[in-house]
Amino acid sequence: MSQVRLSIPVGMLVENVLTSGEPIEVIIDRLHRKDLAPLRSKLKEPTMDLEERLQTAEEAGEDWAEAIRSGYEFKFLHINGLKRVLDFRFNRKIDRDYSQEELTLRNIQLSTQEIELLRMLIGRQWEIVEKENNEADTALLTDTLVGIELKYQ
Numbered sequence: 001m002s003q004v005r006l007s008i009p010v011g012m013l014v015e016n017v018l019t020s021g022e023p024i025e026v027i028i029d030r031l032h033r034k035d036l037a038p039l040r041s042k043l044k045e046p047t048m049d050l051e052e053r054l055q056t057a058e059e060a061g062e063d064w065a066e067a068i069r070s071g072y073e074f075k076f077l078h079i080n081g082l083k084r085v086l087d088f089r090f091n092r093k094i095d096r097d098y099s100q101e102e103l104t105l106r107n108i109q110l111s112t113q114e115i116e117l118l119r120m121l122i123g124r125q126w127e128i129v130e131k132e133n134n135e136a137d138t139a140l141l142t143d144t145l146v147g148i149e150l151k152y153q
Helices: 008-018 024-033 050-060 064-070 079-090 112-122 135-140
Strands: 004-006 072-074 099-101 104-111 126-130 145-152
Touching (some): 004 008, 004 064, 008 072, 008 079, 024 064, 064 072, 072 112, 079 104, 112 126, 112 145
Antiparallel strands (some): 104 145, 126 145
């Protein structure tokens, strides 16, 4: 089965609704019924126009429900979209958790599992470069985090 591919607006809808903490099937049911108020109060970005993004998904034929259930990849993702994904999915923020130099994001600390998830979401156009930790870095990090850079390819 091929991976669901989403545009930026629909992918951000998925990322935002996943921040609600609700079970996946509850999220999907509320979106289908357009019963958005109970979700909206729990979202990381409650001001997002969910109705407009659902309309965009319908017009583009993008299966957001399957993307929520099974995962997806972005068709295209610019650097600002990438920074939003890092915030929504991993709670990593620019200048607090990583830095930006042109089209490269540096010094992001993610677990191996998070790196694999990120690779699935953005691997079409962003290269994930795992960095070697030197001894000083290793002392500051837990064993489960890996330093990465994200470079536009």
